[in-house]
Amino acid sequence: MTLPRVQISAAAIKRVKNHDCWVFRDELLSAEPSIPAGELVDVTDRNGAFVARAFYNARSHIPLRIVSLRPDETDDPAWLRHRLTQAIAQRARLTHTNAKRLMFSEADQLPGLIVDQYAEYLVVQLRSAGMDRLRATLIDLLQELVRPRGILERSDQAFREDEGLPSTTQLLAGEVPPRIPIHEGPLQFLVDPHRGLKTGFYLDQRPTRARLLGLIEPHQRVLDAFSYTSSLGIAAAHQGARVVCVEQHEPFMDLAKEQARLNGVEDRIEWIAGDAFYWLQAQAQAHATFDWVLLDPPSLAKQKSQTTKGRQALHHLLVQALRLLAPGGSLIVSICTYHLLDVIEEIVRIASAEVGVRLTVRDRWLQAEDHPWILHAPATRYLTSWRFATSPSHARDAR
Numbered sequence: 541m542t543l544p545r546v547q548i549s550a551a552a553i554k555r556v557k558n559h560d561c562w563v564f565r566d567e568l569l570s571a572e573p574s575i576p577a578g579e580l581v582d583v584t585d586r587n588g589a590f591v592a593r594a595f596y597n598a599r600s601h602i603p604l605r606i607v608s609l610r611p612d613e614t615d616d617p618a619w620l621r622h623r624l625t626q627a628i629a630q631r632a633r634l635t636h637t638n639a640k641r642l643m644f645s646e647a648d649q650l651p652g653l654i655v656d657q658y659a660e661y662l663v664v665q666l667r668s669a670g671m672d673r674l675r676a677t678l679i680d681l682l683q684e685l686v687r688p689r690g691i692l693e694r695s696d697q698a699f700r701e702d703e704g705l706p707s708t709t710q711l712l713a714g715e716v717p718p719r720i721p722i723h724e725g726p727l728q729f730l731v732d733p734h735r736g737l738k739t740g741f742y743l744d745q746r747p748t749r750a751r752l753l754g755l756i757e758p759h760q761r762v763l764d765a766f767s768y769t770s771s772l773g774i775a776a777a778h779q780g781a782r783v784v785c786v787e788q789h790e791p792f793m794d795l796a797k798e799q800a801r802l803n804g805v806e807d808r809i810e811w812i813a814g815d816a817f818y819w820l821q822a823q824a825q826a827h828a829t830f831d832w833v834l835l836d837p838p839s840l841a842k843q844k845s846q847t848t849k850g851r852q853a854l855h856h857l858l859v860q861a862l863r864l865l866a867p868g869g870s871l872i873v874s875i876c877t878y879h880l881l882d883v884i885e886e887i888v889r890i891a892s893a894e895v896g897v898r899l900t901v902r903d904r905w906l907q908a909e910d911h912p913w914i915l916h917a918p919a920t921r922y923l924t925s926w927r928f929a930t931s932p933s934h935a936r937d938a939r
Contacts, residue, residue: 541615543586544581546571546596546604548550553585553902556592556606559916560647563594563604571598577704578669580607580614583716595651595670599704605651605668611624620674625648631910638729640720641910642686647920648912652703655682656739658720658731660689664712665737667699669786679712680702688715692733694740706731709734721802723750732795736843740821742771744907744923745836748874751927752834755870762833763864765816770796770809772834786812817853818858829866836874847879849889854880858891868932870902874925881924887888888928905926 548556560678569586581596583604613619627648634640643655644877645667652668662682663692666672668822672695691713700707720731724746731740731921749771756762758780764773767785769792777783777800787793790812790813800806816837840848854875861871875884885901892899906913907923914920 543593544572544575544579544596545584546575546594547584547586547588548591548604550585550703551609553591554828556583558806559609559914561606561651561914561917562602563606563918565601565603568603571596571717572605576673576916578628578671578673580670582611585761588884595668596899597669597703598701601670601754602702605646605670607649607651607670620677621685622679623648624678624685628685634910636724637722637724637746639724639741639743641908644911644912646917647914653678654739656741656743657686657688658722658733658740661685661716661720661733662688663716663733664691664693664696665739666693666695666697666705667703669703669705670794672703672705682711685931686715689912690716692716694733694738698734719798721778725753725776727753727769727771728799729769729774730799730802732769735791737768737792737796742836744911745771745874746908747835748772748836748872748925751905753779754775756832761829761866762832762834763830764834765820765861766835766837767796768792768836769799771799772836773809774799774803774805776832776834777808778803778918781808782810784812785809786814786816788815794900815858817857820857824860824863828864829868829869832863833861833864833869834872834873834874835861836876839874840877842877844879850880851883854884855887855891858888862895862930864895865897865930867930869930871899871928871930872925873928874923878922881921884924884926886924888904892928897930899928899930901926902929 547569549567552563555603557682577597592606593608594606627643631640638659642657652671653666686803693710696707696709733740752775756776760781762776762781762783764785767787769787773783773785840853841847904926
């Protein structure tokens with residue numbers, strides 16, 4: 541198969557051969573003119589020697605998304621079926637839940653494809669022009685391999701704009717209800733696939749919910765800030781804790797209340813409609829205390845240029861959270877801001893010094909196993925959580 545060619549720099553070649561999956565615009569040397577967005581191309585060195593096969597999109601700040609290091613793999617019409625089948629098989633051992641991520645983009649060698657399964661339904665995101673061109677084939681294959689009752693596309697986020705693609709939410713096959721019941725161990729949840737964040741549920745926080753089920757004790761006081769649909773707070777309440785959930789978007793809180801009733805814990809949860817940043821500060825000033833504070837804020841720095849601002853916001857948030865902790869209390873911090881991940885412990889250390897508490901790191905974990913990350917592509921490790929604990933005898937700072 542003869543494909544258009546795109547030449548890249550020596551530095552980019554080294555990264556790609558070491559299994560990095562992206563080539564950036566400033567690493568391109570030349571490209572044949574008028575290559576349609578999303579077209580498969582051969583990536584070469586300056587002498588024309590083959591390096592990789594990739595989706596190409598001249599408009600994107602990531603113009604090349606690597607599909608294969610073999611020159612013949614995508615010549616086989618069954619290559620896409622093979623990749624999808626492999627991804628599904630990798631999730632087969634997740635048997636304690638009927639909600640999982642079936643395909644995770646570059647981590648499954650499917651650049652730009654997200655497929656989440658909620659019971660008998662699929663929610664799909666097409667994040668690259670290459671996958672967008674394969675839309676019809678993808679849907680046919682997903683129906684054959686998974687046999688869902690319905691497939692919904694939620695390609696409605698900012699990543700589409702960078703690819704020059706329109707934002708879209710549409711039904712692709714069958715029907716998808718406004719609420720999908722799912723289970724995760726002993727917990728029951730309701731997913732809103734049409735209007736919820738991401739594809740409707742934080743599947744990547746499964747490890748955090750599992751830890752809470754194993755650690756929370758009856759009658760403890762738990763704060764679930766930025767609670768979204770309160771899956772963490774509901775896990776804590778399931779263990780007998782008294783929980784306060786703070787969420788500023790009332791439709792998400794309404795769904796959270798439905799879920800609490802489904803799990804029989806509505807009488808253990810207090811709901812606060814408000815901005816968690818301001819609410820935490822007010823409660824710290826009022827000397828409120830909790831045995832557990834759970835922080836899962838939205839991304840605080842979507843671009844590298846926003847790192848300083850994001851760091852300042854996180855520092856402020858942590859200071860208030862630490863002032864709310866009772867002696868011997870635990871703070872769980874989940875950060876989905878890639879540009880801050882390497883400095884989180886430093887930010888927490890500075891915040892704890894300001895508050896005057898001694899912290900120990902009791903645990904650290906990553907996004908759920910059905911969201912694997914590529915060792916050679918650090919940006920695919922997008923979510924990390926820590927559990928910090930205070931000393932049982934720490935004195936709260938009166939400042």
